[in-house]
Amino acid sequence: MKLHRIYTVANTTKEGSLRALAELKAWCQLQGIEVIPADRGEPSLNEVEGALVVALGGDGTVLRAASIFADSALPILGANLGSLGFLTQVGASSLTSALEGVLHNRFTIEERMRLAYTSVENRGTVLNDIVITGISRVRFCELELSWSDGEVASYPGDGLILATATGSTAYTLSAGGPVIVPPAACILASPLATHKLGLRPVIFPAEEVLHVRVRTAVSVFVDGDYLVDLSPGAEVIVKRAPFPTQLVRMKDAPSFFRVLEEKLNWGNELEREGRN
Numbered sequence: 121m122k123l124h125r126i127y128t129v130a131n132t133t134k135e136g137s138l139r140a141l142a143e144l145k146a147w148c149q150l151q152g153i154e155v156i157p158a159d160r161g162e163p164s165l166n167e168v169e170g171a172l173v174v175a176l177g178g179d180g181t182v183l184r185a186a187s188i189f190a191d192s193a194l195p196i197l198g199a200n201l202g203s204l205g206f207l208t209q210v211g212a213s214s215l216t217s218a219l220e221g222v223l224h225n226r227f228t229i230e231e232r233m234r235l236a237y238t239s240v241e242n243r244g245t246v247l248n249d250i251v252i253t254g255i256s257r258v259r260f261c262e263l264e265l266s267w268s269d270g271e272v273a274s275y276p277g278d279g280l281i282l283a284t285a286t287g288s289t290a291y292t293l294s295a296g297g298p299v300i301v302p303p304a305a306c307i308l309a310s311p312l313a314t315h316k317l318g319l320r321p322v323i324f325p326a327e328e329v330l331h332v333r334v335r336t337a338v339s340v341f342v343d344g345d346y347l348v349d350l351s352p353g354a355e356v357i358v359k360r361a362p363f364p365t366q367l368v369r370m371k372d373a374p375s376f377f378r379v380l381e382e383k384l385n386w387g388n389e390l391e392r393e394g395r396n
Contacts (some may be wrong), residue, residue, distance in 0.1 A: 123224050124170035125154040127163070127194065129185040131177030131214050132367070134201040140176055140212040147216040151223075158185065158299030172197060172222065174215070175208070177324045179316060181344050182207035186234075186365040191359075195229055196270040197222070197368040204382045206289055209373045218370055228369045232286045233305040233326060234361035242348050245361040251341040252332055252356060253312060255277030255349060262335035265330050266310060277314035280332060282307060282358045286365075289384070297321045301376055307358065 126148060130137050148155045158160070163171055173196040175185035182198040189196070198208035199215045210218040221227055234245045254261030263280050265272040281292045285300035288308055293299065297310035298321060305326035311319050324330065334354045340347045350356070380386035 121172075121174055121225060121227075122170050123151070123153050123219075123223060124322065125163075125167065125172075126219075127154055127158050127189070128171045129158045129173065129175045129177075129188060131181045131201070132269055134177055136201050136212060140199070140201070140215060143275065144174065144176075144215060144219075147219065151366070158188050160308055162189060163194070168192055168194065171193065174199060174219075176212060176215070177201055177208075179205040179207040179244070180344075182367075183247055186225050186243075187343065189360070190245050190365070191233065191363060193363040193366055194365040195368050197251050206379055206383070207375075210367060216332040221370055222368065227372050228371075230303050230363040230369045232303055232367055233284050235282065235284055235307065235358055236361040237340075237342065237349060237356060237358050239348065239356040240354060242340075244342060245363075246287075246343045247284065247365050248290050248343045249281050249283035249292060250292060250356070250358060251279060251312075252280050252334070252338050252350075253341070255337045255339050259313075260336075261338045263333065263338070264333040266331045266333070267324060269396055272309070272322065274335075275311050275314055275317075275319065276316065278312035281310045281312060281340065282330060282332070284308070289380070292321070293323075293384075298323070301324050304347055305328055305360070307360070307370075314366045326360050329357065332358070 145155050173194050175182040175198045185196050198207035199210050199212045203213050212242050236245045259278040263275040283292045285302045285304040288300040292310040295310050307324040310321040334350050338350050
């Protein structure tokens with residue numbers, strides 16, 4: 121890939137981030153590549169070709185980068201400043217060598233489906249999830265979920281999570297949702313502490329449009345950030361976003377299940393000890 125410019129999104133509160141940024145800028149100067157902070161805004165159409173986003177921090181930083189560049193769909197290379205991440209691909213210490221690999225096409229692009237949401241005057245897209253939960257201290261709320269074939273179910277409980285395959289290893293996993301291997305395209309609906317024992321997570325086709333009608337006051341969170349409070353009678357509409365997030369995957373990056381093993385203790389502990 122021929123690089124002309126790199127947009128940077130960095131978590132400068134993390135130790136080592138400023139040093140990694142300085143090393144990145146020095147490398148880019150030697151290569152004749154322009155470095156642009158993401159706060160300068162999205163690139164114009166003539167600036168998209170030969171552009172890459174480097175997200176320096178952790179998975180949260182990649183989510184932020186994916187949000188900033190949601191409409192331009194620039195490829196994002198995530199570099200972590202800590203342990204392995206589901207979205208970060210390389211360690212900060214090996215960032216410049218990874219970029220050398222990008223220059224020599226030793227990478228692939230993995231497209232991750234995003235979700236688009238609309239509610240009253242609020243609209244946008246997310247990479248992980250949309251969470252609808254009760255406002256009161258006890259978090260109880262009542263919701264109705266429907267799709268093209270009619271009503272799915274009513275959900276009395278703490279709320280509902282609508283997630284992508286990427287988001288299946290985030291909040292919805294702790295709520296009992298399944299692990300969905302990216303880049304599978306689908307919409308996962310997981311109830312939160314439901315008061316109906318028969319309700320289970322449901323996986324919908326990617327092209328489905330879901331409607332969540334609110335019976336009681338709720339708060340809506342998008343990729344972990346508070347969005348809005350909704351009154352009874354309001355509706356949240358969720359569907360596939362027009363543009364995916366493009367993640368750069370290096371040839372030697374850890375596999376999805378290797379990261380599951382590292383971060384979530386996936387698999388059998390004795391088997392892993394036997395391999396060491």
